[in-house]
Amino acid sequence: MPAIQLTPAERKVHRAEAHHLDPIVMVGGDGLTLAVKKEADAALKAHGLIKIRVFSDDRLARDAMLRELADELDAAPIQHIGKLLVLWRPKPEKERVVDEDRMPGPRDVKIVKYSKRGGQRPEIKTLRVLGNQRLTPGGTIKRAKAKRPLSAKKRNQAD
Secondary structure, three states, X not given: OOOOXXXXXXXXXXXXXXXXXXXXXXXXXXXXXHHHHHHHHHHHHHHOEEEEEEOOOXXXXXXXXXXXXXXXXXXXXXXXXXXXXXXXXXOOOOOOOOOOOOOOOOEEEEEEEOOOOOOOOOEEEEEEEOOOEEEOOOOOEEEOOOOOOOOHHXXXXXX
């Protein structure tokens, strides 16, 4: 019996999500080998919801494969239709590494310029602003002002 138990409503949602997916893992004539299980596990880690195509004509063998994969991979069997098997397992959370020295990256900014005549459509431009640039109120891009150290004279006045 698989570790994850789903309600019929949850299973229905996952079936609908899996409808447009293509099979990621293929099971050939050798059946469920260690390599197939390893690939299915990697696909579940990456995608969460996967389709598996089985090239076997025996329906009972495909049912047994679905149960075995669900048990060994701690996944929930979603659907077995024809030669396709659908499995679901929640994706693990990725650890985010915070880099203190990281600078801001590029960002896309939309600029809307309205026409001086009333009946014209506004002109919309998308500009890419890099980390060392800034956008002026007029819609042009300038390099950000560098922070310059204060001179000794101005430092003495500030104190």
